Amino acid sequence: MKxxxxxxxxxxxxxxxLFAQKEKKSWFGIKGGFNHTVINGVETDGDKTxxxxxxxxGGLFTxxxxxxxxxxxxxLMFSWVNDWHxxxxxxxxxxxxxxxxAVFLGPKLDFAADNFDRQKQSKSGFTGISLETGAQYFFxxxxxxxxxxxxxxxxxxxxxxFDINDGRRNNLRFGIGFRF
Numbered sequence: 281m282k283x284x285x286x287x288x289x290x291x292x293x294x295x296x297x298l299f300a301q302k303e304k305k306s307w308f309g310i311k312g313g314f315n316h317t318v319i320n321g322v323e324t325d326g327d328k329t330x331x332x333x334x335x336x337x338g339g340l341f342t343x344x345x346x347x348x349x350x351x352x353x354x355x356l357m358f359s360w361v362n363d364w365h366x367x368x369x370x371x372x373x374x375x376x377x378x379x380x381x382a383v384f385l386g387p388k389l390d391f392a393a394d395n396f397d398r399q400k401q402s403k404s405g406f407t408g409i410s411l412e413t414g415a416q417y418f419f420x421x422x423x424x425x426x427x428x429x430x431x432x433x434x435x436x437x438x439x440x441x442f443d444i445n446d447g448r449r450n451n452l453r454f455g456i457g458f459r460f
Contacts (some may be wrong), residue, residue, distance in 0.1 A: 313455020319449030408436030
């Protein structure tokens with residue numbers, strides 16, 4: 281697990297440094313909030329099934345200008361639902377619409393942190409891919425609220441206890457953040 285965390289952090293820092301020479305302003309910060317997860321899959325007999333759960337999430341992010349009103353946003357977040365834990369890495373293009381509103385879109389990698397726990401014997405895939413979009417509202421230049429939705433593109437979940445096979449994970453999130 282240490283290797284994956286170090287690689288993810290190194291990738292985040294590398295992406296941030298790519299635009300360091302051109303940037304007008306860069307930010308880094310923290311965020312967290314409410315996470316609502318829906319996992320859709322099929323039972324062993326072929327019937328549709330799923331799981332719904334709500335928890336908290338938190339993470340770190342960087343933002344770098346790549347245009348006058350366009351930013352590259354990288355995040356490393358931690359979330360969980362029930363017994364499943366995730367480390368998520370995102371790369372989003374963020375467009376500033378006004379001095380208060382921004383929207384973003386991009387891919388998200390969902391790493392199943394439970395696969396590191398050999399006692400759980402999870403049959404789920406280690407990495408899932410999602411497409412995520414959202415919007416942010418800025419109260420000040422540093423404090424913002426955000427809403428986001430991600431759709432699971434890969435069939436990552438296979439859980440015998442819940443009888444979920446070929447499950448996809450979708451998230452709806454509302455949170456707040458602080459930029460430094």
